[in-house]
Structure formats: C-alpha cells, structure tokens
Amino acid sequence: xxxxxxxxxxxxxxxxxxxxxxxxxxxxxxxxxxxxxxxxxxxxxxxxxxxxxxxxxxxxxxxxxxxxxxxxxxxxxxxxxxxxxxxxxxxxxxxxxxxxxxxxxxxxxxxxxxxxxxxxxxxxxxxxxxxxxxxxxxxxxxxxxxxxxxxxxxxxxxxxxxxxxxxxxxxxxxxxxxxxxxxxxxxxxxxxxxxxxxxxxxx
Ligand SMILES: C[S@@+](CC[C@H](N)C(=O)[O-])C[C@H]1O[C@@H](n2cnc3c(N)ncnc32)[C@H](O)[C@@H]1O
Numbered sequence: 001x002x003x004x005x006x007x008x009x010x011x012x013x014x015x016x017x018x019x020x021x022x023x024x025x026x027x028x029x030x031x032x033x034x035x036x037x038x039x040x041x042x043x044x045x046x047x048x049x050x051x052x053x054x055x056x057x058x059x060x061x062x063x064x065x066x067x068x069x070x071x072x073x074x075x076x077x078x079x080x081x082x083x084x085x086x087x088x089x090x091x092x093x094x095x096x097x098x099x100x101x102x103x104x105x106x107x108x109x110x111x112x113x114x115x116x117x118x119x120x121x122x123x124x125x126x127x128x129x130x131x132x133x134x135x136x137x138x139x140x141x142x143x144x145x146x147x148x149x150x151x152x153x154x155x156x157x158x159x160x161x162x163x164x165x166x167x168x169x170x171x172x173x174x175x176x177x178x179x180x181x182x183x184x185x186x187x188x189x190x191x192x193x194x195x196x197x198x199x200x201x202x203x
Contacts, residue, residue: 003088006064010044017043019074021050022105024134024177024194029054032130035100040089040121041107045071045082052080056101061085061092089117094124105134108153118163125199131169133160137176137193145181145188160195169197 001009010016025047034055039048042060044067052058052075060082062068068084075082085092090113094102102121109117122131136147138154148154157174164171173196181188 003063003065006062007066010064010066010070015044015046015070015074017046019044019046019049021047022134023179024192025103025105025132026050028132028173028194028196029101029130032101035126035129036098037101037103038094038099038121038124040102040104042071042084043067045074045084047103047105048082049074049078049080051101051103052082053078058082059085059099061087061089063088089120093120096123097126097129099124100126100129101132102129103132103134105132106136106147108135108148111152111155114155114159115163118160119167122164122167122169122197122199125169127199128201129199131164131195131197131199133193133195133197135193137191139176140191144191145183146190155193157193157195160193164195164197169199171195171197 037051037056037058039060042048042062045060048058048060060071065086068086102124136154138156140147161174175194177192177194179190179192181190
C-alpha cells in the first residue's frame with residue numbers, strides 16, 4: 001500500500017486503530033529513563049501520544065498526511081506536544097545516534113525492505129538507546145488472529161535478530177508473545193513478534 005492508499009484508509013473522523021497504546025510498548029518502556037523517542041510509522045499517534053504523556057519528547061513519522069493530522073489532534077486532545085514528520089520510511093532516516101528510544105509497532109514492509117529498515121532505525125539510536133520492534137508474527141498467519149494475510153510482510157523474532165546482527169546491539173528480548181483481542185466473534189489471540197535491543201553506551 002502506498003501513502004494514498006493509507007490516506008484513504010485513514011479518511012474520516014473515527015480512529016481506524018485505537019487511542020490506547022500497545023500493551024507491549026507500555027510494559028517494555030517501564031523503567032527506561034525518559035528522553036527522546038521516535039515512533040516509526042506512527043499512524044494515528046496512539047503510541048507517540050502515550051509516550052509524550054509519560055514525559056518522553058516524542059516524534060512520530062509516517063507517510064500518511066491524514067494519519068498525521070489525526071495524530072496531532074490526538075496529541076492536542078491529550079494536552080501534549082509531539083513532532084510529526086511526513087516521510088517515507090524506506091528513504092527517510094533519523095540523524096545517526098539521535099534517539100533514546102525508537103519504536104516500530106506493526107510496520108510491515110515487503111521482506112526485501114525489512115532488513116534495511118530495521119538497520120536504518122537501529123542506526124538512529126543514541127548510545128544506551130533502546131530499539132523496540134513489535135509486529136504481527138509470521139506464526140500469526142496460521143495460529144493467530146488478525147494482521148496482514150501475507151507471509152512476505154510478516155516476520156519472526158529470529159528474523160529481527162538476523163536483521164540486527166553485526167550492529168553491536170544487545171538483544172535483551174526476542175520473543176513470540178500473545179495479545180488478547182476482542183473481536184465480533186468474541187475473544188481471540190494474536191501472535192506478535194517482540195524484540196527489544198539496546199545500543200551499548202560505547203561501541
Ligand atoms: C498498521 S499501521 C501501524 C500504526 C502505528 N504504528 C500503530 O501501532 O498504531 C502501519 C502504518 O505504517 C505506515 N506506513 C506504511 N508504509 C510506510 C512507509 N513506507 N513510510 C512511512 N509510513 C509507512 C502507514 O501509513 C500506517 O500508518
């Protein structure tokens with residue numbers, strides 16, 4: 001899907017996702033020292049806004065202008081400020097070593113683009129910074145609920161470890177995790193890939 005497809009998907013006043021932050025983001029950032037955070041492909045801003053509410057200096061990037069307008073409204077509604085950047089994350093990159101936390105939540109590009117994407121954003125981590133990747137897992141296709149129905153855009157914790165290898169990051173967590181989802185047909189279970197990696201204070 002290109003930015004116009006996403007703009008159409010986001011069209012309208014209703015949030016297509018939710019205003020609630022992702023549960024794994026909430027648990028994984030607990031205990032981290034507040035600083036600057038980049039939310040990559042931030043969509044309607046639920047995670048960036050929640051992080052701003054926790055005292056992080058938040059920036060969200062997404063190529064959908066419609067999503068970013070909704071994100072700015074969500075921030076205003078919550079009385080927090082955040083910066084919003086309209087850019088294509090396959091070509092845009094953060095300044096090297098600039099963010100204390102970088103979050104990629106449910107960013108599903110074709111597999112040939114995934115490794116470069118993960119390495120580009122790992123490069124944006126300040127010394128001591130944390131990279132958090134949360135995504136629908138490949139296993140979700142057969143054993144879980146929701147998410148994109150294409151194996152090519154799904155990935156496992158091991159895929160992310162492989163993407164990040166050789167960068168000198170410490171992988172602190174790489175797990176398949178279960179998320180409970182309320183659907184029209186009752187409670188379902190989604191399988192997510194969760195990876196948390198930290199850049200050492202000195203490389
Ligand atoms: C499934 S949504 C996830 C939104 C948000 N991270 C969340 O968890 O609520 C995926 C987002 O990726 C964005 N996206 C997809 N490809 C992109 C690209 N090449 N550059 C920038 N954003 C992109 C879409 O606009 C969409 O907002």
